[in-house]
Amino acid sequence: xNQVEQSPQSLIILEGKNCTLQCNYxxxxxxxxxxxxxxxxxxxxxxxxMTFSENTKSNGRYTATLDADxxxxxxxxxxxxxxxxxxxxxxxxxxxxxxxxxxxLTFGQGTILTVHP
Amino acid sequence: EAGVAQSPRYKIIExxxxxxFWCNPISGHATLYWYQQILGQGPxxxxxxxxxxxxxxxQLPKDRFSAERLKGVDSTLKIQPAKLEDSAVYLCASSxxxxxxxxxxxxxxGPGTRLTVL
Numbered sequence: 001x002n003q004v005e006q007s008p009q010s011l012i013i014l015e016g017k018n019c020t021l022q023c024n025y026x027x028x029x030x031x032x033x034x035x036x037x038x039x040x041x042x043x044x045x046x047x048x049x050m051t052f053s054e055n056t057k058s059n060g061r062y063t064a065t066l067d068a069d070x071x072x073x074x075x076x077x078x079x080x081x082x083x084x085x086x087x088x089x090x091x092x093x094x095x096x097x098x099x100x101x102x103x104x105l106t107f108g109q110g111t112i113l114t115v116h117p
Numbered sequence: 118e119a120g121v122a123q124s125p126r127y128k129i130i131e132x133x134x135x136x137x138f139w140c141n142p143i144s145g146h147a148t149l150y151w152y153q154q155i156l157g158q159g160p161x162x163x164x165x166x167x168x169x170x171x172x173x174x175x176q177l178p179k180d181r182f183s184a185e186r187l188k189g190v191d192s193t194l195k196i197q198p199a200k201l202e203d204s205a206v207y208l209c210a211s212s213x214x215x216x217x218x219x220x221x222x223x224x225x226x227g228p229g230t231r232l233t234v235l
Contacts, residue, residue, distance in 0.1 A: 043210070104162075
């Protein structure tokens, strides 16, 4: 069964500090992995997308890493800001064997990040 | 570029009542998704359309949920009758199709409709 597990479930940090969120997956056959940011009351917004050949990808203060061998990914946030307070969701895409869809997504449960001043 | 539009934003109904949600995807996006997101969980795919055809509805509770995308553009999701456990945020997303196999496509999500069933 395809699964995506994220840790920690929640995290509280002070403004300006760095943090790292973890994602482990068992999705196969692997297509790509995305990190989404979901602000309260809003839909998720994509931060990064990585295929199996990419080890790291950055988007401003967000840096995602991928180890396709161990099936782990991390999202590192540098110099956190109050606006980083949100849920961060790891989403892994599998190639659909039926061929009629470009991929089937498995969502993690999310990590709730709270940044305090 | 306009994003994915959803309405209503909030809905409160009593159990056993019916409810419908509407979604207008980003113009030109062939694929449309409906997700159910229960508080504290990640989104769960209910149904995926490609144009006006259903690609995946394996997790749609078909005894009470239905969805359509008749003209391949906007879509409606209906619940009839609603149960207490249907309380959730219903997210609509859309995406372009790059082709079968490897894809780095991104889903664009609407703001969601928060449903409360009393």
